[in-house]
Amino acid sequence: MQPIIALDFPNKQHALDFISRFDASEPLFVKVGMELYYAEGPQIIRDLQALRPMNIFLDLKLHDIPHTVEMAAYQLGRLGVALTTAHAAGGREMLAAAKRGLLAGAKDAGCLPPRLLAITQLTSTDEAMLHDQLQIQGPVRESVKHLAALAQSAGADGVVASAQETQDIRQVVRPDFLIITPGIRPAGADIGDQKRVVTPAQAKQLGSSGIVVGRPITKADDPIKAYHQIQTEWSTDHD
Numbered sequence: 334m335q336p337i338i339a340l341d342f343p344n345k346q347h348a349l350d351f352i353s354r355f356d357a358s359e360p361l362f363v364k365v366g367m368e369l370y371y372a373e374g375p376q377i378i379r380d381l382q383a384l385r386p387m388n389i390f391l392d393l394k395l396h397d398i399p400h401t402v403e404m405a406a407y408q409l410g411r412l413g414v415a416l417t418t419a420h421a422a423g424g425r426e427m428l429a430a431a432k433r434g435l436l437a438g439a440k441d442a443g444c445l446p447p448r449l450l451a452i453t454q455l456t457s458t459d460e461a462m463l464h465d466q467l468q469i470q471g472p473v474r475e476s477v478k479h480l481a482a483l484a485q486s487a488g489a490d491g492v493v494a495s496a497q498e499t500q501d502i503r504q505v506v507r508p509d510f511l512i513i514t515p516g517i518r519p520a521g522a523d524i525g526d527q528k529r530v531v532t533p534a535q536a537k538q539l540g541s542s543g544i545v546v547g548r549p550i551t552k553a554d555d556p557i558k559a560y561h562q563i564q565t566e567w568s569t570d571h572d
């Protein structure tokens with residue numbers, strides 16, 4: 334899987350201009366998050382699909398009562414995206430409702446259903462925050478592992494976590510369960526608000542299924558070069 338580029342832009346024009354800088358033949362996997370989706374609505378997905386072939390991860394992190402999530406997921410299931418997210422903290426019934434909604438929406442729209450990823454603990458969360466603010470005791474990796482097992486039992490296709498927890502998650506999920514990892518920073522890069530970070534090479538070594546990278550690419554002086562460096566590091570076997 335190519336590194337997934339987080340299109341964290343304020344509007345459609347920024348996003349389309351950014352994508353247009355890549356060679357049209359280059360396979361791309363992009364992530365649309367809350368900023369761009371809330372600015373442009375579902376039309377942004379159709380605009381990206383019309384621009385060129387690419388895989389799309391729609392990362393809206395659903396978290397509400399099960400019925401509301403099921404109806405929202407139904408709408409997302411109609412869009413023909415590859416991946417989407419809901420918070421594992423919403424619980425088993427909510428995740429199962431998200432999955433049902435995605436399947437129903439995709440069926441009615443005649444497209445493939447997005448795979449559902451459960452957000453475990455955000456990569457901007459560290460142990461101090463988990464203990465002091467969220468009142469969850471124990472190491473972050475234990476909470477992530479617990480939420481990954483819960484997500485699998487609810488029918489999710491994978492999780493979002495830091496690559497720091499990949500090996501713990503693998504102990505409790507089936508081999509094809511996706512572990513998609515943001516919080517990726519090339520050596521020496523500014524970590525910003527991220528806390529549980531790894532390099533692309535470390536993510537590969539630790540066994541991530543896919544990596545998500547935003548600012549290290551989108552804010553780079555030469556985003557195309559930055560993307561290719563990350564892609565090379567991610568796709569090289571470092572054993």
Ligand SMILES: O=c1ccn([C@@H]2O[C@H](COP(=O)(O)O)[C@@H](O)[C@H]2O)c(=O)[nH]1
Pocket residue numbers: 339341366452454455456457493494515516517525527545546547548549
């Ligand atoms: O735990 C999570 C879940 C989602 N994200 C998203 O990934 C990108 C990361 O962007 P960077 O600029 O590389 O930090 C962003 O869209 C987040 O919403 C995450 O970082 N952590």
